Amino acid sequence: MFLKKILCLEDNYIYILYNIYNKCIIIDPGVSSPVIKFINKNKLQPIAILLTHKHIDHIQGTYQLKNAFPNINIFGSSEIKNLFNIIPVNLNQKLNIDSFTFRVIFTPGHTKSHICYFINPYLFCGDVIFYGGCGNFLKKNTISMYHSITKLLTLPDQTILCPGHEYSYQNLFFAHKMFPFEKIIKKKWYKLKNNIQNYSLNTLEEEKKINIFLRSNSITLQKSVKKNFCYAWEFLWFLREEKNKFNIKNLWS
Secondary structure (H helix, E strand, O other): OEEEEEEEOOOEEEEEEEOOOOEEEEEOOOOOHHHHHHHHHOOOEEEEEEOOOOOHHHHOOHHHHHHHOOOOEEEEOHHHOOOOOOEEOOOOOEEEEOOEEEEEEEOOOOOOOOEEEEEOOEEEEEOOEEOOEEOOOOHHHHHHHHHHHHHHOOOOOOOEEEEOEOOHHHHHHHHHHHOOOOHHHHHHHHHHHOOHHHOOOOEHHHHHHHOHHHOOOOHHHHHHOOOOOOOHHHHHHHHHHHHHHHOHHHOOO
């Protein structure tokens, strides 16, 4: 398999997964024009669109893609069923599309019915996990978000994360300011600061070391902020609140 990552709408990612037979699957098309351009240039045959959740910056290119490729199938969860003529996915089950086999993972929190798609080694995680961060969520959805993140952490360490946004610099800057004693975060942030255009896809193993939102059960991190947390999900909510204050621009990202 081959993977094309397209940056659009300032910080959104669209992914095109294709095989040696030139069949391709598009994940979260926030726009359509660069997708169509890449498909035509490489003479690909689009067979499906996978949507992780209902937010417009992840789906608005779907309308034009459906017009350009009328036979393309659209897959998503129940929260998108009123927007497109989708084929609903079976949560936490396998999704077979031609020669592609995805594991559908139910990951509510950012939205009520957010889903991720795993096809070894790629995890298309939408707005659950970003490089160095996680998606936003309401306080009432904190436990759901915590369980969704925890579920994704059970995937193989060599899983390659394919998030819906590029927030790596600001996420690592925030983490470095919050926990300056974390040397690996500081090192990664400085490296990224000097080479922002060439940031590569992270493995889950790498992300576990630098992403504080994946470490909400860390007693060391909890103690360093001098607050008492009875549960790890409470610390997750604290981190997300602090991140929102740190960068208002992406409050709902």
